[in-house]
Amino acid sequence: MTGMDVLRILLIAGGAAMAVSCGGEAPPKREAPARPVAKAAAAAALPAVDVGAEIASFYKERGFKPLWVRRSGLTPAGERLLEMIGRAGEDGLDPSKYGLPLLRSAAGAVAGGDAATVAKAELLLSRAFADYVRDLHQPANEKAVFFVDEELAPARTSRREVLEAAAAAPSLERHLEQAGQMNPLYEALRTALAQYRSSGGDPAGERLLLANMERARSIPANPGRRYVIVDTAGARLWMVEGRKVVDSMKVIVGKPDMATPEMAGLIRYLTLNPYWNMPPDLARERAKKVLKRGPGVVAAERLQILSDWSDRPRVLNASQVNWRAVASGAQPLRMRQLPGGDNMMGNVKFMLPNRLGIYLHDTPNKANFQLLERRLSSGCVRVEDAQRLSRWLFGGKVVRPSGPAPEQNVDLPEPVPVYITYLTAVPKAGGGALFRPDVYRRDARMLAMVDDRARQRRA
Structure with missing residues (x-):
């Protein structure tokens, strides 16, 4: 049994992609894949790895080819990823959230391990990578900042999108550097x-x-x-x-x-x-000055009194304004400086x-x-x-x-x-x-x- 075969089995056994078969197609309705899959997983003496539907569908569409592992051990990219997860604390993130102890154990067992061990390490690394990248780039409080233009907000990516970007990169090691930047x-x-x-x-x-x-x-x-x-x-x-x-x-x-x-x-x-469009609180202060010193304040500060907040307001005379109502805040007034x-x-x-x-x-x-x-x-x-x-x-x-x-x-x-x-x-x-x-x-x-x-x- 190859590593890709076992990767299929672990994905199905974990409940993440029940429609996946060894041929990459949905099995005919007359077959019952759950029982033989469970037997295969048991034979591998490994618990099912539930990585979710997004990661399962990612692997299905790429023919279950691995990103991080090979039978001789982790790839250089896999080693680099393990190092990145181990240093998550430098960003205020928790390495244990990404299963660091389990990742290290699974990675150490890859070299010389059976196909199931290799497949399990692959899935754990992909899940950790996707979750780490999303946490690193996404602020904890998205509402703390008002984004006038949404394209300036940090990108919200799914687990699958994170993995697809990694798989499409000409160099996975270089991509990891960019993902951590x-x-x-x-x-x-x-x-x-x-x-x-x-x-x-x-x-x-x-x-x-x-x-x-x-x-x-x-x-x-x-x-x-x-x-x-x-x-x-x-x-x-x-x-x-x-x-x-x-x-x-x-x-x-x-x-x-x-x-x-x-x-x-x-x-x-x-x-x-x-x-200069005067803020409402300052317009109230100007109204108080008018009540105290007279309407000459308006001309002295080169202010215009406007009828409303439309694009084409009428310019009003000071005598048309109820200055006491404006000063008390009972009536708003638009004023601007020339x-x-x-x-x-x-x-x-x-x-x-x-x-x-x-x-x-x-x-x-x-x-x-x-x-x-x-x-x-x-x-x-x-x-x-x-x-x-x-x-x-x-x-x-x-x-x-x-x-x-x-x-x-x-x-x-x-x-x-x-x-x-x-x-x-x-x-x-x-x-x-x-x-x-x-x-x-x-x-x-x-x-x-x-x-x-x-x-x-x-x-």
């Missing part, structure tokens, strides 16, 4: 965790590093050819090409009570000479259209970038050097408005992803980790996930 931010945190552990770091710091690796897991392994990362905890922006940071600048982000969300979207165009001068948007907005109304933009208040505490905005991200960011987005080209007309939109040559994250633990220059205050109070939820994994390991 994550985005540069995550990999830097993984290195920091290893250094922190080796230097005898305390458990609290380790938990924070693991929690921030979970955040970084929300950025795809391949974030794009060119992309932007904004870290709201550190109030900093990076421009990245491939796996290399090419530039960086300070940013101003949301106040603690108006926190900038974790999100990802595509910067699709610039808006030159932008209006372009130029002290417009809060500066000269340009970097638009990633989204329902939260969050984007990157210029600002006239450059002095605020010298502050250590730069959580000052109403949620949007103010950039230190909008012209420098614009030139990078346009490949070195300087983009200028055509005259004074407001709201001039200029499409990027190609959309550029921006990933807005929140890192309370980051790699430190020279090795180790730097820990930051949890100003937005988001760590508790992430730490609870880390603790849940730890409890599962101890159970």
